[in-house]
Amino acid sequence: MSVDLPPRAAPGPGLRVGFVTRAGRAEVEALERLPIDSLWVGGHVAPPNPMPETMVSLARLSSASERVRIGSSILLLPLFPPAIVATQIAEIARATGGRVTLGVGIGGEYPEEFRACQVPVTERGRRTDEAIPLLRRLWTGDEVTHDGPYYAMEQVRIHPAPLQPGGPPIVVAGRQEPAMRRAARLGDGWMPYLYSPRRYAASVSTIRAFADELGRDLTSFEWFAFVFVNVRADTDAARTDAARSIGGLYSQDFTELVKAVVAAGTVDEVTARLQQYVDAGARHLILAPATEDDRDVIVRRVTDEVLPRLTVPA
Numbered sequence: 001m002s003v004d005l006p007p008r009a010a011p012g013p014g015l016r017v018g019f020v021t022r023a024g025r026a027e028v029e030a031l032e033r034l035p036i037d038s039l040w041v042g043g044h045v046a047p048p049n050p051m052p053e054t055m056v057s058l059a060r061l062s063s064a065s066e067r068v069r070i071g072s073s074i075l076l077l078p079l080f081p082p083a084i085v086a087t088q089i090a091e092i093a094r095a096t097g098g099r100v101t102l103g104v105g106i107g108g109e110y111p112e113e114f115r116a117c118q119v120p121v122t123e124r125g126r127r128t129d130e131a132i133p134l135l136r137r138l139w140t141g142d143e144v145t146h147d148g149p150y151y152a153m154e155q156v157r158i159h160p161a162p163l164q165p166g167g168p169p170i171v172v173a174g175r176q177e178p179a180m181r182r183a184a185r186l187g188d189g190w191m192p193y194l195y196s197p198r199r200y201a202a203s204v205s206t207i208r209a210f211a212d213e214l215g216r217d218l219t220s221f222e223w224f225a226f227v228f229v230n231v232r233a234d235t236d237a238a239r240t241d242a243a244r245s246i247g248g249l250y251s252q253d254f255t256e257l258v259k260a261v262v263a264a265g266t267v268d269e270v271t272a273r274l275q276q277y278v279d280a281g282a283r284h285l286i287l288a289p290a291t292e293d294d295r296d297v298i299v300r301r302v303t304d305e306v307l308p309r310l311t312v313p314a
Contacts, residue, residue: 014312020288030065039177040073046113071101078127086138093162105173184210189222197276204281225282228290231301242290
């Protein structure tokens, strides 16, 4: 992606916006000139299609960026020893002045990467539930002794600690109810993907109900929505391009799903769809251009013509 975009108007008050990036320096520098709040990278360990690895991409993004919040969307946490994640994220957090957010999920759509990492795919949820609070303990900089079924350790100290007290925010990604319960119990935020606005609204209600059961205050909890976008003058062209791009990532036909879970179409249509996510409770949109050839064009159209029209309900 090669972009050279001038600053554009910001979205309305109370709404934050970020883009998924490939973490190339020129792209990141151009995106940071926009009135956006965050940049995000994702990846896998051993998927069937070529993809980057999340932690390496996050390190590249930390080096290329200067201003915005950066994050993983997402890191497959059960594939990694928590001590390794803790020390890597602590290093990135210190290098960026505390701008990093750790987005985590359990994966499972590619069983081969669990085999490659010698992690049983059936343990991925339980491993993640054990790892999240353990990461926060490791980020204190104190010695940690932990007696758990997967990550037992004795007198382990990760230092220097991250700049943020308690470590960087940990945002839980996912699609199913166990992920919502994990977010309500352990997360600092919720980041579903390939969701319709209606399903997003239902997930917000579910997480709030779980939090009420736990007696947890969600005042500082962050509501992210990861949304693929494609803006063109022709609706069918936008949807076809988006379906081809996303389908290539997941090796399946997205022709019909695009209509439900992707913001693809004209400027008015994409604006209306993203507004539906905001109305459903999202307060930080993570936008992923769903195209292979026109990423810079999509970013320009979204930033220039869509985002300034979004508003947060009173």
